[in-house]
Amino acid sequence: MKFQKLVFGLSIxxxxxxxxxxxxxxxxxxxxxxxxGDYSGPISHQYWEVVExxxxxxxxxxxxxSIEQIEQMYYERKQPDIGxxxxxxxxxxxxxxxxxxxxxxxxxxxxxxxxxxxLFVANVYKAALGQCFVRANSQFVRPVGKSPLMP
Numbered sequence: 001m002k003f004q005k006l007v008f009g010l011s012i013x014x015x016x017x018x019x020x021x022x023x024x025x026x027x028x029x030x031x032x033x034x035x036x037g038d039y040s041g042p043i044s045h046q047y048w049e050v051v052e053x054x055x056x057x058x059x060x061x062x063x064x065x066s067i068e069q070i071e072q073m074y075y076e077r078k079q080p081d082i083g084x085x086x087x088x089x090x091x092x093x094x095x096x097x098x099x100x101x102x103x104x105x106x107x108x109x110x111x112x113x114x115x116x117x118x119l120f121v122a123n124v125y126k127a128a129l130g131q132c133f134v135r136a137n138s139q140f141v142r143p144v145g146k147s148p149l150m151p
Contacts, residue, residue, distance in 0.1 A: 030145070033138040040117045040136070042107045047146045048119060050095040051138070057090030058140050060121055060132035067120060067131065071102060074110075082112040082133050089129040096144065097124040109136055 031043045052058035063085040070080055091097065099108035100122035110118045110133065117136035124130050134141060 030143040037138040038117050038136060039119075039138070039141075039143070040109055040111075042105060043109050044101060044106055045143050046098045046101065046108060046122075047144050048097055048099055048141045049144050050091045050093050050097075050134075050140065051142050052091075052093060052140045057092045058095070058134055059087045060089050060091055060129060060134050061085040062088045062132035067100070070110075074102060079111055079113040081114070082110065082118050083114065083116060085133065088132040091121070091124060091127070091129065091134065095124055095127065097121045097130070 099119040118133040119136045
C-alpha cells in the first residue's frame with residue numbers, strides 16, 4: 001500500500017514539477033510544430049486558436065477565388081500564392097476556430113507556392129469572419145482540444 005501511495009505521489013509531483021496540468025496531458029496527442037514553428041504534413045486536427053501577440057490580431061487572407069477554386073488548383077498540382085492574397089480581416093486572441101480539411105488529402109494544412117503551411121479558417125467562435133487563410137505556425141496559432149464553445 002505504501003508503494004502505491006509513493007508511486008501516485010511521485011506521478012502527481014512530476015506533473016506539478018514539469019508545470020503540466022491534467023488537461024495539458026490530455027492534449028498530448030495534438031499536432032506539434034517543427035523547429036521552424038510550422039505545423040506541416042498530413043494533419044487532420046481541426047480545432048485551433050490564435051496566439052498571435054500583435055494587438056491588431058492575426059491576418060486572415062483570401063483572394064477572389066472560392067475555396068473550391070483553390071482546391072481545384074491543388075488537384076492540378078498548382079499551389080496558390082496565399083501570402084500575397086489580400087487581408088480579409090483579423091482574428092483576435094484567443095479566437096478559437098475550426099480549420100477545413102482539403103477534400104483530396106483530408107489534411108487541414110494547405111501549402112502555398114513558397115512551401116509555407118496555412119490553415120483555412122472555416123468557422124470562428126463568436127465572429128463573422130471566416131473562410132480565409134492563416135499561417136499554420138506556432139507564433140500565430142496552436143491546436144486545441146474541441147471545446148463545447150467551438151463551432
